[in-house]
Amino acid sequence: xxxxxxxxxxxxxxxxxxxxxxxxxxxxxxxxKQALEKLDPSEREILMLREYEQLSYSxxxxxxxxxxxxxxxxxxxxxxxxxxxLEPAEMRRKHAQD
Numbered sequence: 001x002x003x004x005x006x007x008x009x010x011x012x013x014x015x016x017x018x019x020x021x022x023x024x025x026x027x028x029x030x031x032x033k034q035a036l037e038k039l040d041p042s043e044r045e046i047l048m049l050r051e052y053e054q055l056s057y058s059x060x061x062x063x064x065x066x067x068x069x070x071x072x073x074x075x076x077x078x079x080x081x082x083x084x085x086l087e088p089a090e091m092r093r094k095h096a097q098d
Contacts, residue, residue, distance in 0.1 A: 035085035043078035050075055 036044055049055045049063065057075075061068045 031086060032082075035082050038085050039078055039081055043074055043081060046071060046074045047078040047082070 036047070039047065046060060046064070049060045050057075055063070057068050057071050060066075061071045064071070066074075
């Protein structure tokens with residue numbers, strides 16, 4: 001998928017020569033990947049365009065042919081779902097009791 005933000009992505013990412021298998025960041029990346037897979041495809045797409053591709057709301061709206069406010073609301077729901085998927089079960093139970 002060729003997107004407008006390919007240049008932005010290259011400038012924001014550092015390429016490690018060889019990743020350390022004991023690095024906790026790799027474990028975190030796995031959790032994030034699994035949480036992303038649980039999202040609805042439309043939510044995942046908008047979240048990836050915004051956070052990974054670094055596109056603006058208006059660029060995403062133009063690309064997906066949606067109103068900007070729809071992009072904002074879908075992005076809000078996607079972030080909320082990610083938070084739910086990434087939050088430990090104990091924290092979810094605590095919030096449910098409050």
